[in-house]
Amino acid sequence: MPGFEWFGDEERKEVLDVLDTGVLFRYGFDQARKNNWKAKAFEAELAKRTGVRYCHLCASGTAALSIALASSGIGAGDEVVVPPFTFIASIEAVLNAGAVPVFAEIDATLCLDPEGIAAVVTPRTKAILPVHMCGSMARIDEIQRFCKQNGFILIEDACQSLGATFNGKALGTFGQMGCFSFDPVKTATCGEGGAVVTDDKDLYTNADAYADHGHDHIGNDRGLEGQLFLGANYRISELNAAVGLAQLRKLDAMLAKQREHKKAIKEALTQFPEIEFRKIPDEKGDSATFLSFFLPDESEARRVAADLGKAGVDACFYWYDNNWHYIRQWHHLKQLTCAARLPLTLLESCPDYEKIELPRSDSIIGRTISMLIKLSWTEDELQQRIEKIVQTIRG
Numbered sequence: 258m259p260g261f262e263w264f265g266d267e268e269r270k271e272v273l274d275v276l277d278t279g280v281l282f283r284y285g286f287d288q289a290r291k292n293n294w295k296a297k298a299f300e301a302e303l304a305k306r307t308g309v310r311y312c313h314l315c316a317s318g319t320a321a322l323s324i325a326l327a328s329s330g331i332g333a334g335d336e337v338v339v340p341p342f343t344f345i346a347s348i349e350a351v352l353n354a355g356a357v358p359v360f361a362e363i364d365a366t367l368c369l370d371p372e373g374i375a376a377v378v379t380p381r382t383k384a385i386l387p388v389h390m391c392g393s394m395a396r397i398d399e400i401q402r403f404c405k406q407n408g409f410i411l412i413e414d415a416c417q418s419l420g421a422t423f424n425g426k427a428l429g430t431f432g433q434m435g436c437f438s439f440d441p442v443k444t445a446t447c448g449e450g451g452a453v454v455t456d457d458k459d460l461y462t463n464a465d466a467y468a469d470h471g472h473d474h475i476g477n478d479r480g481l482e483g484q485l486f487l488g489a490n491y492r493i494s495e496l497n498a499a500v501g502l503a504q505l506r507k508l509d510a511m512l513a514k515q516r517e518h519k520k521a522i523k524e525a526l527t528q529f530p531e532i533e534f535r536k537i538p539d540e541k542g543d544s545a546t547f548l549s550f551f552l553p554d555e556s557e558a559r560r561v562a563a564d565l566g567k568a569g570v571d572a573c574f575y576w577y578d579n580n581w582h583y584i585r586q587w588h589h590l591k592q593l594t595c596a597a598r599l600p601l602t603l604l605e606s607c608p609d610y611e612k613i614e615l616p617r618s619d620s621i622i623g624r625t626i627s628m629l630i631k632l633s634w635t636e637d638e639l640q641q642r643i644e645k646i647v648q649t650i651r652g
């Protein structure tokens with residue numbers, strides 16, 4: 258990844274189809290669009306690929322999360338269990354739904370720990386929101402079982418894990434709804450885009466309507482459509498869908514290339530007994546967008562991360578200091594004073610995020626380095642990269 262590395266004639270063709278008709282809207286204009294339905298085609302192909310009955314393509318992964326939460330009836334005061342290692346969008350979506358994010362510990366999968374979830378649920382818990390980080394999976398079978406046993410809604414944030422599977426089943430399809438992102442740096446990109454998938458017809462109907470002001474999309478006349486409820490504009494344009502459609506068709510080739518590149522780097526790192534790899538519950542299902550590993554302690558992780566930068570090994574991440582992905586740096590969440598002031602309405606029911614302690618997650622993320630796996634590396638570039646990484650870790 259990212260998928261833009263492989264832009265080519267396929268993306269151009271799909272976009273030109275749309276420009277040639279001038280119909281950028283994903284609904285209606287039946288005559289003018291000359292049978293070009295890029296968003297619909299994308300939805301059908303992603304549903305088939307993930308093995309679900311329904312898919313709704315929308316403006317972003319963040320929008321997908323908001324749509325999934327709203328469609329599942331999660332709202333004011335409901336508690337949603339979330340991980341402290343994700344992209345801040347997962348937390349924002351919960352807050353914007355009027356619900357309360359409750360943080361649980363992660364484990365060596367870099368995702369929510371099932372025991373960690375069990376430790377924080379309360380009578381107000383309505384949903385569990387595991388995030389399949391960095392291309393691979395949480396212990397999703399255990400989380401699914403826990404949700405079923407306790408009647409919790411399971412919504413998966415699979416925004417970073419398109420194409421990944423657990424025991425042959427697509428991530429994002431274990432709960433009531435799954436969310437994907439096709440933003441500019443994702444495995445397959447629409448430029449900006451996202452999707453929700455589900456097997457539940459009612460949830461799909463809710464999602465399809467909520468993403469477009471509650472319109473029911475029955476019939477051809479938008480002015481006379483039914484209104485199911487109030488919603489928002491989370492629509493995708495046909496141009497974005499067109500790019501994504503071409504990208505989605507390359508997904509298998511992308512996954513194969515990522516797996517090949519990741520395997521080569523990982524094999525080179527096995528010579529270091531002090532390195533422990535991120536736990537992947539089903540290695541075969543890893544989408545291989547990242548290689549993540551643990552150093553023995555925080556100071557060694559910091560040393561390696563800094564030296565990788567100095568050696569010119571780009572696209573390496575030390576998440577513990579990252580403003581977007583780990584709770585330690587989410588000062589805006591801790592202060593709850595965003596410009597929109599939405600979270601302020603929840604101050605009374607929100608935990609004091611400043612005081613939250615997640616020692617296990619701190620210990621794991623403090624020792625973690627992730628390396629992005631690119632599609633475009635030549636064999637020479639890959640070998641040079643491996644040499645630099647090995648030299649850096651040796652110190």
Ligand SMILES: Cc1ncc(COP(=O)(O)O)c(C=O)c1O
Nearest residue numbers: 317318319344346416417438440
């Ligand atoms: C885990 C996770 N959730 C949600 C999102 C939001 O996706 P988008 O950027 O498409 O809004 C991202 C984007 O990076 C993400 O990594």
